[in-house]
Amino acid sequence: MSLKKFLFENESVDGINSPSQYMYIKIVRFMLVIVGSWPRREIGEPEPRYQTIMLKLFFFSVVNAALYGSISYVYMHSSELSFLEVGHMYIVILMTANVMPRVFTLTLSQKYRDLAKEFLTKIxxxxxxxxxxxxxxTHKKVHLVCHLVSLCLLFQMLTGLSLFNLxxxxxxxxxxxxxxxxTQNSTFEQxxxxxxxxNTSTDFNGYVVACIIH
Incomplete structure (x- = not known):
């Protein structure tokens, strides 16, 4: 399949028996399953209960740990941080805080799952x-837009995640x-x-561990 055909000629009719079989729905599913927000059980997909609970608890714990860790670092090292580092940390804190409502409205919300089920099965x-x-x-035009936007968002997510760390x-x-x-006269940028x-600022082993966690 050529790139042009993949981008602009993704068939929206033939061989499709449900919306879940569309490429862009599969992309959305991939992104939402990671954060435990895809309505697997509601639309008949296998979803072990222990896996659901562990995924929700893990995501909730990670977000809280990230928010607490960022705030505590700024509080403890505010006098040592440069202007750019402080600005970077404030942005990270605000972005992490913005994720918290999403945890409750997506990952932990049954109403959201019911709404997603209704969309995938009726709307x-x-x-x-x-x-x-x-x-x-109309269906074909909307399908093409959704297909391209989903690919664009996936590309942005993967690119942003990679560049943020690299x-x-x-x-x-x-x-x-x-x-x-x-690092005798400087510290590791993270x-x-x-x-x-x-120590993650000047000790290489500590820095490597921090990079793995991040």
Missing amino acids: HLFYFKDHSPYAML IPMYTNYSSGRYASGG SLYFSYPF
């Missing part, structure tokens, strides 16, 4: 495309901080700054 244009030629035309690593490498004695019980 989606798939169920109305055969009503008229105009309905089919840019500080490259900065450390280009500054010679990975070399022996490279994508996230948390308060750890070990």
